[in-house]
Structure formats: C-alpha cells, structure tokens
Amino acid sequence: MLAADEIAHRLGEVRERIARAAQRSSRSTDAICLILASKTQPADAVRAAYEAGARHFGENYVREAADKRAELADLRDATWHLIGHLQTNKTRLATRTFAIIQTVDSARLADAIAHAHPTPPMRVLIEVNLGGEPDKSGVGAGDAESLIEAARAKVEIIGLMTIPPHAESATGARNYFAKLRRLRDRLAARSGLALSELSMGMTEDFEVAIEEGATMVRVGRAIFGERPK
Numbered sequence: 502m503l504a505a506d507e508i509a510h511r512l513g514e515v516r517e518r519i520a521r522a523a524q525r526s527s528r529s530t531d532a533i534c535l536i537l538a539s540k541t542q543p544a545d546a547v548r549a550a551y552e553a554g555a556r557h558f559g560e561n562y563v564r565e566a567a568d569k570r571a572e573l574a575d576l577r578d579a580t581w582h583l584i585g586h587l588q589t590n591k592t593r594l595a596t597r598t599f600a601i602i603q604t605v606d607s608a609r610l611a612d613a614i615a616h617a618h619p620t621p622p623m624r625v626l627i628e629v630n631l632g633g634e635p636d637k638s639g640v641g642a643g644d645a646e647s648l649i650e651a652a653r654a655k656v657e658i659i660g661l662m663t664i665p666p667h668a669e670s671a672t673g674a675r676n677y678f679a680k681l682r683r684l685r686d687r688l689a690a691r692s693g694l695a696l697s698e699l700s701m702g703m704t705e706d707f708e709v710a711i712e713e714g715a716t717m718v719r720v721g722r723a724i725f726g727e728r729p730k
C-alpha cells in the first residue's frame with residue numbers, strides 16, 4: 502500500500518479536481534459525494550484515507566468488506582457502499598455490512614434484500630448496463646422502469662449507478678454519462694420517485710461524470726495507487 506501521507510496527498514488532489522469540475526459546471530462541491538473504491542486495499546489504507554477526511558468507501562466483495570469493516574469498527578461515521586455485483590446468497594451479510602447497495606439489477610435481488618432487511622427499507626441504487634454488454638451486470642436501460650416498479654415497495658430506490666463500456670475518449674465517456682442522466686430524468690418523471698443520486702465516474706473519467714451530473718463518484722487508483730494483483 503502507499504504511505505499514509507501519500508494517500509492523504511492524493512485525496513487532497515482528487516478533492517481539488519472535484520471542486521474544479523463542479524465549478525466548471527456551476528454545481529456545488531457539496532452535491533458530490535466522493536466514494537473511495539477500496540477493494541483489495543488493506544484496512545490500513547482505508548484508515549489512512551479516513552484520517553485524511555474520507556468518509557465514504559465502496560467495496561466490491563461482501564466477505565472482504567465485512568472483514569475490513571470489522572477491523573475498522575472504530576470508524577463509526579464511515580459509510581460503506583456495495584459497488585460490486587451481489588449474489589443472492591450473500592444478501593444477509595451485505596445488508597449488515599453496507600448502508601447503501603448500489604448494484605440492484607433484478608427484482609429477485611430486491612426481494613432478497615427486502616427479506617434480509619425489511620425495515621427500514623434498504624437504500625439502493627439500480628445498476629444500469631448502458632452498453633448492453635452481456636458479460637457485465639446491471640439491468641438493461643429498457644428494463645429499468647419495470648425493475649423500479651417491481652422493487653419500489655421493497656427497497657428505497659435513491660438513484661442509478663453505471664459502469665459504462667470502456668470509452669477511448671472523454672467524449673465517449675461523456676455520452677454514456679449523459680445517457681444515464683437522461684434515463685434518470687425520464688424514470689423519475691414516470692415513477693414519481695426523486696432518483697436524486699447518479700453514481701458514475703471513476704479514476705479515468707470522474708471529472709467528465711461530474712460535468713454530466715454525477716452525485717457520487719467512485720475513485721480507487723487515483724487515491725490508493727494501482728491495486729495489488
């Protein structure tokens with residue numbers, strides 16, 4: 502892992518880039534939640550980021566996250582987001598480990614979450630597979646509305662999340678982010694739900710995502726360095 506002061510320094514740089522992107526698009530920096538994607542990073546790296554002011558962490562694997570949270574139980578005001586695919590058999594542990602599940606992509610999964618965590622309803626985002634890529638999780642854009650209708654009574658749907666197809670250029674990424682925002686606007690109008698959260702943008706493209714309306718960016722390597730293999 503990187504040294505604690507290096508993590509703090511990189512966190513400061515990312516925060517500045519977020520502030521500049523927000524300013525360029527006449528948005529308030531406070532409207533953008535920085536989530537540190539900490540998969541495969543040791544608990545000490547998360548702790549270093551926390552001590553430098555980070556409060557939101559995103560993990561991909563339920564078991565790894567549960568173990569890390571146990572090691573970091575003293576960080577009481579940290580918020581943990583599940584940003585990786587959730588298998589139904591891990592749902593119970595996931596609802597105990599995370600405050601927000603960003604990767605709901607089927608009615609079956611929403612059912613399992615509600616069964617494990619009926620009250621208060623779990624806060625979730627709907628993961629959208631914008632490129633329709635068969636090897637990626639996420640609901641197709643065309644099926645998002647029926648998923649929202651099936652899941653809205655069971656979980657608290659606060660927005661949409663996406664990992665867009667790899668784009669060669671910033672413009673390519675921008676088109677996907679704009680697409681998610683327009684989809685959100687349409688779904689919010691049709692469902693009457695606010696769907697205020699748009700979780701999009703990672704190390705390579707978080708500034709473009711902010712310009713297109715991201716309210717949550719998930720940044721790993723820019724803060725923690727390359728992930729251990």
Ligand SMILES: *Cc1c(COP(=O)(O)O)cnc(C)c1O
Binds near residue numbers: 561585719
């Ligand atoms: C790993 C990961 C990120 C962060 O990716 P970086 O390129 O390291 O910033 C964001 N979102 C998800 C879902 C991830 O799995």
